[in-house]
Amino acid sequence: MITVEDVSHRLGERLALDRVSVDFAEHRVGVIGANGSGKSTFARLLNGLIVPDSGRVTVDGLSTARDGKEVRRKVGFVFTDPDAQIVMPTVAEDVAFGLRRSGLPRAEITRRVSDVLDRFGLGGFDDRPAHLLSGGEKQLLALCSVLVTEPATVVCDEPTTLLDLRNARLIGALLAGLAQRIVLVTHDLAMLASFDRVLVFDDGRLVGDDVPAVAVGRYRELMG
Numbered sequence: 001m002i003t004v005e006d007v008s009h010r011l012g013e014r015l016a017l018d019r020v021s022v023d024f025a026e027h028r029v030g031v032i033g034a035n036g037s038g039k040s041t042f043a044r045l046l047n048g049l050i051v052p053d054s055g056r057v058t059v060d061g062l063s064t065a066r067d068g069k070e071v072r073r074k075v076g077f078v079f080t081d082p083d084a085q086i087v088m089p090t091v092a093e094d095v096a097f098g099l100r101r102s103g104l105p106r107a108e109i110t111r112r113v114s115d116v117l118d119r120f121g122l123g124g125f126d127d128r129p130a131h132l133l134s135g136g137e138k139q140l141l142a143l144c145s146v147l148v149t150e151p152a153t154v155v156c157d158e159p160t161t162l163l164d165l166r167n168a169r170l171i172g173a174l175l176a177g178l179a180q181r182i183v184l185v186t187h188d189l190a191m192l193a194s195f196d197r198v199l200v201f202d203d204g205r206l207v208g209d210d211v212p213a214v215a216v217g218r219y220r221e222l223m224g
Contacts (some may be wrong), residue, residue: 032202136167
């Protein structure tokens, strides 16, 4: 269960979130809204990348403010721009980076890295320079680097925005097939058709919370 209780947060002088309260345990949750609506700030709250100015966020009872390390073991985060996540020179090294403090034996780390790369179409890419991959390959690498740590929830902040149509569809299909809970921030409304629930943000407030068809309808109303 992820619980957001009466959360407000400012980014500089701007009130990015205004007294937002919601909880959810569904398997597929979408988050939509116009640019600047607060949806990305909301997403970053869920694994403690941002700590609210007021209110609180908990994941299975753990506070993102007090228990950030434990929360991030449960909740992984995939950014819009994969270059923001790539920190090591080669593909295999970058995926293994997330396990550096896991205490796992080297052989187990190697096995996990190999398994996740094979699973997501990057088998054989181990020694390739990470920053020289294509846009779609970089986003796959970012996803692998999160999934190798085996989080229960993956939060994705517009993971297809910088991709062409083919790679956007590929990433969408892979996300749809994951066993983990997915919280997906997106402008691609078609990706949400099979989701359990969609949250709609406007001007820092949660203004819609329903099944996809109803929530998307609310969003379209807001957009005029």
